[in-house]
Amino acid sequence: xxxxxxxxxxxxxxxxxxxxxxxxxxxxxxxxxxxxxxxxxxxxxxxxxxxxxxxxxxxxxxxxxxxxxxxxxxxxxxxxxxxxxxxxxxxxxxxxxxxxxxxxxxxxxxxxxxxxx
Amino acid sequence: xxxxxxxxxxxxxxxxxxxxxxxxxxxxxxxxxxxxxxxxxxxxxxxxxxxxxxxxxxxxxxxxxxxxxxxxxxxxxxxxxxxxxxxxxxxxxxxxxxxxxxxxxxxxxxxxxxxxx
Numbered sequence: 001x002x003x004x005x006x007x008x009x010x011x012x013x014x015x016x017x018x019x020x021x022x023x024x025x026x027x028x029x030x031x032x033x034x035x036x037x038x039x040x041x042x043x044x045x046x047x048x049x050x051x052x053x054x055x056x057x058x059x060x061x062x063x064x065x066x067x068x069x070x071x072x073x074x075x076x077x078x079x080x081x082x083x084x085x086x087x088x089x090x091x092x093x094x095x096x097x098x099x100x101x102x103x104x105x106x107x108x109x110x111x112x113x114x115x116x117x
Numbered sequence: 118x119x120x121x122x123x124x125x126x127x128x129x130x131x132x133x134x135x136x137x138x139x140x141x142x143x144x145x146x147x148x149x150x151x152x153x154x155x156x157x158x159x160x161x162x163x164x165x166x167x168x169x170x171x172x173x174x175x176x177x178x179x180x181x182x183x184x185x186x187x188x189x190x191x192x193x194x195x196x197x198x199x200x201x202x203x204x205x206x207x208x209x210x211x212x213x214x215x216x217x218x219x220x221x222x223x224x225x226x227x228x229x230x231x232x233x234x
Contacts, residue, residue, distance in 0.1 A: 033220045043208065044223035056221050088160060094220055106220060108162035109156070 002027065004105045004109035012115045018079040019052050021112045023091030025072050031055075031096025032074040033106060034066060039087040046089075049074055078114075086116045119144050121211050123225035130199050131233050138194040138228045140209030146170075151192045152210040157222065162208065168192065199232045206230070228232065 005024040013019050025032050033056075034046040045058040049068035064077040072093075078085055092106035120143040121154055132138045142151065153165040166176065168185050176183045181199045206229050210222040 031220055035222075042226050043210075043222075045221045045223070058221070064231075066169060090160075090162060092162070092220075093188045096220065105164055105167055106222065107164060110159055110161040113160070 003106060004091055005108055006089075006091050006109035006112050008112060009110065010113050010115075012117060013081050014117050015081055016078060017081050019081060019114060020075050020077045021089055021091075021114070023074045023076075023093075023109060025074070025091075025093030026107055028070050029093035029107075031094045031104070032068055032072065033092045033094075034074070034076050035068055035090045036060075037090060037111070038084075038086070043090070044090065046076065081116045083116050086114060088113050119211055119213065121223055121225035123207075123209055123228050124161050126226070127227045127231070127232045129233060132201060133198050135195060135197050136199050136230065138196075138207050138209075138230065140192045140194065140225060142190050142192065142209070142211045144211060144213060146213045148213070150212045152212070153183065153192075153194050154208045154210060156206040156208060156227070158205075165194075167207045193234045196230075199230075201232050201234050204230060205233045 007022045026077055031050045033048040035043050036046055037043045047054055047066050048056040052068045063079045068074045088111045090108050090111045092108045094104045094106045122141045149170045151168045154162040154226055155165055156162050173185050182195045184193045206227045208227045209225045212222050
C-alpha cells in the first residue's frame with residue numbers, strides 16, 4: 001500500500017511569490033492534515049481537511065490556505081511568501097472517521113522543503 | 118493549554134547502550150492521546166506508538182518500551198541495546214479527543230538521538 005506522497009520534494013521561491021504544495025493521502029484515508037516544521041518553532045499544526053471541508057485550523061495567517069478534493073488529495077497554498085515561510089511542510093493522512101479514534105493515527109509523508117529567498 | 122516538553126535536546130550514546138527519552142505533557146482534558154514519532158534524516162515522521170489517557174499499561178515492542186505515568190504527566194520512551202539505525206529525532210506528541218475524531222497534534226521540540234558505533 002502506497003504511503004503519503006508529497007510533491008514536489010524541494011522548492012525554491014522568492015519573497016512575494018506564491019506556492020502550492022500537493023499531498024496524496026494513503027488510499028482510503030479521508031483526513032489530511034498539514035504541519036510546518038522550522039528550527040525555531042518546531043512542528044506546528046496548520047490545518048486539517050476531511051471530506052473536502054476544513055475541520056480544524058492552527059494559528060497561522062490567512063496567507064496560508066488549503067483545500068481538499070473529492071479524491072481526498074489536498075493542496076496547500078502560501079501567498080505573498082516571506083523569508084520566515086522557509087520550512088519543511090509535512091502532510092499527514094488518517095482515516096479520519098469520528099467515533100473510532102483508534103483509526104485516527106496520522107501517517108506522514110516525507111515533506112516538501114520550501115526555501116524562500 | 119496543551120503543551121509537550123522534551124527537555125533533552127540531544128543525546129549521544131554508544132551502540133548497545135540503553136537510552137531513555139523523556140516526555141512531559143500538560144493538558145486539562147481527561148481524555149487525550151499521546152504519541153511518539155521518529156524522524157530520520159529523510160524527513161518523514163514515522164509513527165511508533167499511541168496511548169490513550171485511560172490506559173497506563175506500559176508497552177514493549179522489541180527493543181522499544183514506553184512508560185506512561187499520569188501521576189507525573191510523563192510518557193517516556195526507552196530503547197534497549199541501541200543501534201546505529203536508531204539515530205534520528207524523536208518527537209512526543211499530544212492530541213485531545215473532542216467529539217471523536219481529532220487530528221491536531223501538539224508536538225514537543227524533539228530529541229536528537231545519535232548512536233555511535
